Amino acid sequence: MKNEMTLHIKSLSINEAFARSTVAAFCAQVNPTLEDIIDIKTAVSEAVTNSVVHAYPNTVGDIKINVVLKNDQVVITITDYGIGIFDTAKAREPFYTTKPDEERSGMGFTVMESFMDSVDVKNNSTRGVTIKMTKKLSLETKAMVAND
């Protein structure tokens, strides 16, 4: 079975919890383990935070979140149309941040990489950044899973 959804949100931090919870709820339909759900929630939170904090300095822009579920595979693509990332390789290094004065940890991409199977980051040909993350989900075998 294949299923897909797309979410369009403004780059406001108040939308982060909505975005990560919505993606997690969408993925929940295939009955993944709670651990996988929380991994996805965290990775989405990191990617959306990147767009909120870095893509649109002093302004608010659009973020598109696309999720494709195919059996036990999930592909999450998060796109913004902001200023882009100057050096994507550098941005992925642990503890690297362009905003050290704001107490940023510089661990966003490291967290995404740890919680997902693959993370691809690229500047769009026009404007902004696309982060594509994939994960093979461990599915609960039981038909009923307690809601947490």
Add this chain to the structure above:
Amino acid sequence: MQIKNRLYNNTLYISLSGELDEMSANFTRNEMDNIMQISQIKQIVIDLSELNFMDSTGIGILIGRYKKMKLKNIPIFICNPNNHIEKIFKMTGLYEIMPKIS
């Protein structure tokens, strides 16, 4: 985000409950800094038993508080993180500067 604190035997206990992300970052940072100004503190214990969610924004805030308290020689300890938050702490090496206690 809700932040509670109590002082007991010169130990400041700070309890965070809710979700720590970009949305709650400034509030959490400012509240913790206000609470940590109490003069008779010898050590700080941050209780995370009621923190349901945290991403790397939380790591930045905790490291920031660590740096401020280090100037005053006040150690910070972490207790009761959930499994997910524990994973982030281990991944980022946070326990090396803020040891976990039970």
